[in-house]
Amino acid sequence: MRPGESAAASPVRRRLRLARGPMTIGEPAPSIEPRLATGEPYRPDTIADGGSAFGLIVRAASVRGLHKRFVGGPRQDDLCLATHPASSTLIAAVADGVSAAPRSDVGAALAVRYAAAAVARQLDGEDPVDWPDVFEQAAWALVTEARRVGDDPSVFATTLLVATVCVAAPAPEDAVAVQVAAVGDSPAFRLRSRHYDPLVDSRPSEDGLIGGGVAALPRDARELMVGSGTLEPGSALLLCTDGVALPLAGGEGDLARALARELATPPDVVDFARLLDFSRSTYDDDRTLIAVWRPRER
Helix, strand or coil: CCCCCCHHHCCCCCCCCCCCCCCECCCCCCCCCCCCCCCCCCCCCEEEEEEEECCEEEEEEEECCHHHHHHCCCCCEEEEEEEEHHHCEEEEEEEEECCCCCCHHHHHHHHHHHHHHHHHHHHHCCCCCCHHHHHHHHHHHHHHHHHHHCCCHHHHCECEEEEEEECCCCCCCCCEEEEEEEECCCCEEEEECCEEEEEECCCCCCCCCHHHCCCCECCCCCCCEEEEEEECCCCEEEEECHHHHHHHHHHCCHHHHHHHHHCCCCCCHHHHHHHHCCECCCCCCCEEEEEEECCCCC
């Protein structure tokens, strides 16, 4: 304080109060301080992204599950966003690394990026997306990495879900065309009027294990499910891993109602990630969600 200056004139500094803690759904999960992930390459606990493209609004987040946070394991989910300006197409991909596969975190990261790049190259040719080729290229990326490090390709096993949202493609009224393709149990939904309509029938079961029927790359690249639909103004496309899909409970559970309410309009990017980091006992898997909105005209 300068001589002669009144103490009352000094600014009062107050600590900014921020929202604390995850949204609780039903019985909460234990609260822990996460351990930093071990291993190479380092995988951050949480990633969050979002923005707009071609009149669409996008939010994306991937968070590490409670079990991995407790033991210091890497997040085995991943996601990728890309745009193809020439065709006014948004490309989105999510992957869920198989828990029993030691390097599935790397597999998930490779799969989403190689798949998005393969879709973009095909769109350069102005041809319809060849989904089998996209998934073969993603699978081959895992095989190539396995050969590079001298390991079996199965250690990189991962599911893969890829979607295109094309604003320029013919669609009724103000809707836009959506295509989705999946190997494994990472599902895609259209959220409309608080109802979840599956676009590919890849929803997981509570006891879904890689040895018990869940398809995964690189082994099952040909076990491809393909779907299509439209995204109308006010609706949202949801691409998720089973860490989100299982507690959604077919659109009838507490989480489904909470997400439908909170995703009626696009939240802030950080709020979107916080929403995904909900607390619910017995659900401790990684969670990844990409949401794409076709906003209503103002």
